[in-house]
Amino acid sequence: MIRTDAPSFAFTRAPTRRALLRGAAGLGGAALFPAGLLAAPTLRVATYKGGDGLLLRRAGQSLPFDVDFSEFGSGNLIVEALAAQAVDLGGMSQIPVAFAAISQAKIKVFATVKGDVNEQIVVVPGNSAARRIGDLKGKRVGYVRATTAHYFLLKMLEEEGLRFSDITAINLSPADGQTAFASGALDAFAIYGYVGQRIQQSYGARVLRNANGILSGDYFFTARPEALTDASLRAEIETYLRVMRKALAWREAHIDEYSNALAEALGLPASVVKAVHERESQPRRLVPIDERAIATTQEIAKTFFDAGLIPRRGDVGLLFDRSFDALLSEKDG
Template sequence: MTIRIGYFPNNNSLFVLRHNGLLERRLPEVEWVDLRELPAPPRADPRTGLPTLHSDWLFEEGGYDFIGTGFTPPITGLGQGRDLVYIGISGPRVENGRLVSRAGSGIRTVADLHGKRVGIAHGSWQTTLALLALDREGLRWSDITPVDIDVNEGGAALLRGDIDAWVGAYPALAEVEATAQVHTLVDTDGLFSHPSLWFVRRDFAANHHTELQAIITALQESDAWIVANPRDAARFFVDDARRRGGTADLDRWEAALRGRPFGINPVTDEFLDEQQRCADLLHTNGLLPRTVAVRDAVLPWIGEVIEANRSATAV
């Protein structure tokens, strides 16, 4: 059976694994599905809903069996009634990005965002960060004007004045910092742990133990390789951007990779508590159509497999 794995640059671990060939040594029948080549899901109004983004393609013909994303997509999938299960999480990525405004804009605190335009890659971890920041100040989602914007385009929109604040991530945030001064409204640290995470359909986890273990082991090996070879790993991202007609800076990508945690770890109670709190907030603010119980998406044996592999492939 051919195992289909979805990948894109935003999940650094799977993107590098796609290019370094380590999975094929363990699982020869692999098909890599570039998420950027799939038909885009319907855009959701960022004021009233969440796009499904990645979880739908787990359940569609021509999609994939295994995916890695950021914090929000599995909550969205569960909220849409998708029967998915968590595989594992990375360490905290609190240095990866933050909510910023232009220096001198007069927007100095999150409270100042009332009625303002906030740029986010809607449906990603950026939605969660903005919502948590607002909630901490006693604000609701309806108190801002969320603007759905690509993660690589938000910085330019901020500098043009098209948006008033932006949840920026490196390396795109570094490009803005190199040309203009920004003011930090809130750091990720202290709001949530912001890990990478991986998930699959429940039926895939139940019926493909051997294949799933091979993917987990290869991810651990590949992440260890990234830590030991960050510049070589960065070249995969730069080469990809250039093949697609764009530009990317090797030094900035290397710095971004050096600043991120790698390794796939079992889901923890602390992570699940964060997921549940965010799921509840998303529902309360009208972005999720139903309440979810995130612990229903946990299969304990998967954590045991990850833990057993960590001693051999520790990052």
């Protein structure tokens, strides 16, 4: 039973790779204590600023065990943390999963989150002469390497008969890309999330194209394999999924309230967050893994391989664990 008192949520901001590895090395200490004396393990969840912890609190959902949320800047860093056994689970897009298959990182994908793709965009200055992606040939285009932006920019260029080498591609963080765009150092910026909307509102940028029709809208919950085979942690993960489904349903029913809370957490104008949420391509929800999710992730690996950006395709199917499908198919109670 889910208890109704407030859960014990601990938040850790942006741990360094060295700190994560130190923490992982200390996990062996648990073996010094008899199993009967150990309390329920703390579930260590990798998230993003304004992520699961905020949603659970605003939705009034609690958990019968302690959760330690650590904030990360990208899905690739979450993959590293999972591989280092420094966290138990975390969410990410399909792109880090494709790269994990290539690097043979020890992670497992165990649930799909259906999410928005309309906020995945290529923006240009309001006075730009560009009217289609093909007009960016020879132009300075910012993007964020090994993310959805990298992938959809590749695919958009391909559709115009262009390669990455046909543009001056500049790898930037979202924050640095926003600064570069504002200063006029970029002719276009492939970006995602609230940064794209803020650029539109603050600098009069125009959307050249969004990634609808390119990205599947599938995002994933991933875990370190040991967390799925440990009986106590697996039970906690099952409970976490059930509670998150309720929280996501609350989000859909209270989108304005959630948008305001998220805007405050992110330090953004509420108008930015609300504009993104109003244009979402589909409701955000937790669902079982299906063959399409696996196939589209494999296609991502193939695309990066064909573009000469990775040494091999990797077999993404090996990363998927569908043992939670029955749970995720349950009707909400």
